[in-house]
Amino acid sequence: MFTPRTDRRIKQVVLWGLGSLLTAALVTYFGMHNRVTDVGYRPQQPVPFSHKLHVGELGIKCVYCHAGVERSAHSPVPTVSTCMGCHLVVKAESPRLALVRQAYENGTPLEWRRVHKLPDYVHFNHARHIRAGIDCASCHGPVERMGVVSQVAPLSMGWCLDCHRNPERYIIPAREISGIFTGLRANGQTVQLAQSTPVTNPPYGMWSTPVDTPEIAGVPMPKLPGRGPENCSSCHY
Amino acid sequence: MRRLRWWHIPLGIAAVAFAVFWVLVLSGQKTWFSEQPPLMIIPDMDDQFRVDPQEASRFFADRRSFRTPPEHTVPRNASAYPFGQADVAEAEKRFPTAPIPATPFVLALGKNRYEAFCQPCHGPEGKGDGTIVQRGFVQPPDLTRPEARAYSDGRIFHVISAGQNIMPSYAGKLTEPERWAIVHYIRKLQQSAMTAAAVPAGAGALSQVNKRGEGQ
Numbered sequence: 274m275f276t277p278r279t280d281r282r283i284k285q286v287v288l289w290g291l292g293s294l295l296t297a298a299l300v301t302y303f304g305m306h307n308r309v310t311d312v313g314y315r316p317q318q319p320v321p322f323s324h325k326l327h328v329g330e331l332g333i334k335c336v337y338c339h340a341g342v343e344r345s346a347h348s349p350v351p352t353v354s355t356c357m358g359c360h361l362v363v364k365a366e367s368p369r370l371a372l373v374r375q376a377y378e379n380g381t382p383l384e385w386r387r388v389h390k391l392p393d394y395v396h397f398n399h400a401r402h403i404r405a406g407i408d409c410a411s412c413h414g415p416v417e418r419m420g421v422v423s424q425v426a427p428l429s430m431g432w433c434l435d436c437h438r439n440p441e442r443y444i445i446p447a448r449e450i451s452g453i454f455t456g457l458r459a460n461g462q463t464v465q466l467a468q469s470t471p472v473t474n475p476p477y478g479m480w481s482t483p484v485d486t487p488e489i490a491g492v493p494m495p496k497l498p499g500r501g502p503e504n505c506s507s508c509h510y
Numbered sequence: 511m512r513r514l515r516w517w518h519i520p521l522g523i524a525a526v527a528f529a530v531f532w533v534l535v536l537s538g539q540k541t542w543f544s545e546q547p548p549l550m551i552i553p554d555m556d557d558q559f560r561v562d563p564q565e566a567s568r569f570f571a572d573r574r575s576f577r578t579p580p581e582h583t584v585p586r587n588a589s590a591y592p593f594g595q596a597d598v599a600e601a602e603k604r605f606p607t608a609p610i611p612a613t614p615f616v617l618a619l620g621k622n623r624y625e626a627f628c629q630p631c632h633g634p635e636g637k638g639d640g641t642i643v644q645r646g647f648v649q650p651p652d653l654t655r656p657e658a659r660a661y662s663d664g665r666i667f668h669v670i671s672a673g674q675n676i677m678p679s680y681a682g683k684l685t686e687p688e689r690w691a692i693v694h695y696i697r698k699l700q701q702s703a704m705t706a707a708a709v710p711a712g713a714g715a716l717s718q719v720n721k722r723g724e725g726q
Contacts, residue, residue, distance in 0.1 A: 300532065303532075303536050304532075305551050306536070307548070308535075308536070309535055309536075311548040313542050313544055314544055314546075314547065315543040315545060316545050316547070317545055330641075331630065331641045331645065332629075332630070332641050333630050336626050340682075341683070344685070347563040347564070349563070350564055355683075358678040359642055362646065362676065363647050364646075381572065382566075382572070382573070382574050387565075392555065392556040392557075393555060393556060393557060393558040393560065394556075394558070452626030454619055454623070
């Protein structure tokens with residue numbers, strides 16, 4: 274029907290075309306994973322608050338500002354009065370705190386930019402996870418080393434389920450710096466085992482962002498209450 | 511087999527680099543930072559027409575979803591602390607003793623709460639040498655001084671709940687049982703300070719050095 278030359282040309286076009294389409298499809302399908310699109314989201318906040326300074330250097334624990342996280346589904350962003358509890362005295366004139374002072378004096382909200390957001394059809398309960406002895410860093414990464422907070426975990430459904438199925442592989446047990454209270458164990462010790470232990474990189478890309486100084490896991494894992502539920506209605510209700 | 515041409519070499523390098531790049535990306539080993547909000551390919555019901563906690567609200571003129579409760583109301587299952595900073599006498603009358611006993615659980619809770627909420631200023635042993643004080647905050651008085659040892663439980667509870675001078679109220683951050691647990695833990699700190707004062711000065715100084723070293 275065609276000359277051999279045209280025939281070859283058609284074969285080439287079809288093969289190359291199919292190949293490119295397949296590559297494009299694969300790259301789109303896998304490249305659009307949260308691991309690629311969401312991880313590394315690091316917005317500039319209106320106030321240059323540094324967790325590295327406040328948590329890493331001063332040793333203020335997570336729950337001091339995010340108080341109520343142990344009792345509620347939502348982890349609260351602190352009120353401006355929490356900031357001013359210290360900053361009425363410390364660095365009271367700092368221009369970097371101008372927006373905080375303004376919000377405090379006028380009673381207007383300070384609009385922080387949200388870093389971690391789950392879709393509205395997923396319910397994540399912070400209190401429930403903390404009660405199970407799971408450290409903040411399991412999902413949020415080593416925030417005490419971050420000058421500007423970034424998202425380190427993909428927060429995708431597969432990521433949630435990986436951990437619900439094999440918590441011992443992924444969970445970082447409650448650390449002292451978090452300040453979360455996980456109750457008493459039978460021997461009278463609180464479950465806060467990993468005292469001042471640096472955050473370790475979990476085995477597989479639990480956090481996809483490389484941390485400053487990754488350490489090898491040497492942290493004793495506490496006996497966890499069990500695996501997480503896998504029913505649809507556990508999270509989608 | 512076709513003849514290898516010069517441009518096959520850069521093409522091969524590019525193909526390998528492309529493959530390595532995607533393997534790194536997909537295995538979670540390579541990522542980059544972005545200030546742009548995550549790309550939403552199919553945003554179907556990710557953002558529903560509702561207000562999440564602390565989200566901006568289009569309904570209220572000031573855009574706050576975090577509303578101030580109307581006056582003379584309290585949240586369900588909670589009680590507002592009724593006394594101001596100056597009402598020490600009333601508070602002591604209302605809370606003559608701690609309503610919960612100092613069990614090991616309560617002491618563990620108190621230790622945890624103290625370390626999270628009090629230690630930044632008051633220091634690990636209540637001496638007023640927290641990290642915030644070293645950064646220029648007003649040094650709080652020693653919690654283990656004889657005067658504070660003589661305070662009633664109710665008075666310590668009152669200071670935690672209502673604040674004192676520059677110290678803010680912690681009634682919003684700590685539940686009532688948590689505040690009582692802290693009272694018990696402060697009592698324990700006061701006791702151990704008394705015990706430490708009883709041993710010779712040299713031994714005390716040595717233990718102090720060890721404590722500092724541990725904290726590093």
